[in-house]
Amino acid sequence: MDRVTDHDHRFECVQPELGEQLWRLDTDDVAPDLWRRLERHLRVCDDCRLQRAVHDRLGSLGAAGGIDIEVEPECPLQLRVRRPGRFLAACGGLALAASLVLATLLPPAQPRLPGTSRGEDPESGFLRPVEGEVLNDGTPILSWRPIAGATSYRLEIKQIDGDYGWQEGADGASVRLPAEAALPARGRFLVLLEPVPADLTPLGGVSVSFRRAGLAATLGYRIQAAPLAVHLLGWLGLASLLLAAPIARRRRPSAA
Structure with a gap:
């Protein structure tokens, strides 16, 4: 039995x-x-x-x-569970903390904005940074979708609100900015990507804009641009915490 x-x-x-x-x-x-x-x-x-x-x-x-x-x-x-309020608060706290951690670890969602790749080909464009991304790293990794037929690429970074500029060639579909060419601590930047041969993309190539800022602005952006599932997890955790408080208050008299 x-x-x-x-x-x-x-x-x-x-x-x-x-x-x-x-x-x-x-x-x-x-x-x-x-x-x-x-x-x-x-x-x-x-x-x-x-x-x-x-x-x-x-x-x-x-x-x-x-x-x-x-x-x-x-x-x-x-x-x-004899104390559902405490249990609900613990689950809500864990969900909220997990959503914040995931927001900082996962790449930001690709924005659905016109001009993200600044070209007619949906298969060409930058993977990181995404359009409008806020970075804290001065030597970020730039990556893009490989363009069929390209033997190499030419990259150029221009500072929109300053004098910074950098140019480099790349054989693959990603490159890290070298330490000697680190970005200024603050500013807006435009990255221009041109394949070799240049006629593989529309006139002007492919480009993306991003911003470098402090840690607080970067974290705020990552939370805002997190994937939908991470936002739902965070809202679920917050709702659990809000529900736990009245449950705990209602049970206090009986516990006494």
């Missing part, structure tokens, strides 16, 4: 009529004779010892995580 719900294991209770009453060992009103029989049963039944070990471990994990978990005695492995 398998008394454990939704739990795959290799043991079976040797005396189900006693195993079903094993929870009485944790109560004060168990008869002495029954208590002795249950103790003897626990020494010989691997199934019940396994369940007791799982219950003890769940209790210690709940205490360590600040979540009060109550084990229902008649069906020990079915758990009930």
Whole structure:
């Protein structure tokens, strides 16, 4: 007889009529004779010892995580969270933190704006930076979609609001700006990409504009330009935190 719900294991209770009453060992009103029989049963039944070990471990994990978990005695492995407000707040905090981390790690979403690649070919254009991206790195990696038939590329960076300029050739579809040509700490820039031969793209080649700014502006941009799934995760976490507060307030009088 398998008394454990939704739990795959290799043991079976040797005396189900006693195993079903094993929870009485944790109560004060168990008869002495029954208590002795249950103790003897626990020494010989691997199934019940396994369940007791799982219950003890769940209790210690709940205490360590600040979540009060109550084990229902008649069906020990079915758990009930006694403090839903705290549990909801913990889940919401984790979701919100995860969304912020993902927003900084994942590349920003490609904007759906006219002129992003500044050409008629949808297969040509920059991968990074994306149009309007805010960077904090002074030596960023520039990458673009390979253009069929191109043997090499010519790159040029112009500062829109200053005198900075840089030109370089590239054999592949990406290049890192060298340290000696690092971008100024602040400014707006335009990157021009021209394949060799030049007639593989529309007149003027492919270009993208971006901005370099401080860390706060960069983080703000990354959060704003994060993928939709990251935004949904963040809103879900925020909603959970807002819902947790009234639940905790409603439960306070009963806890007293």
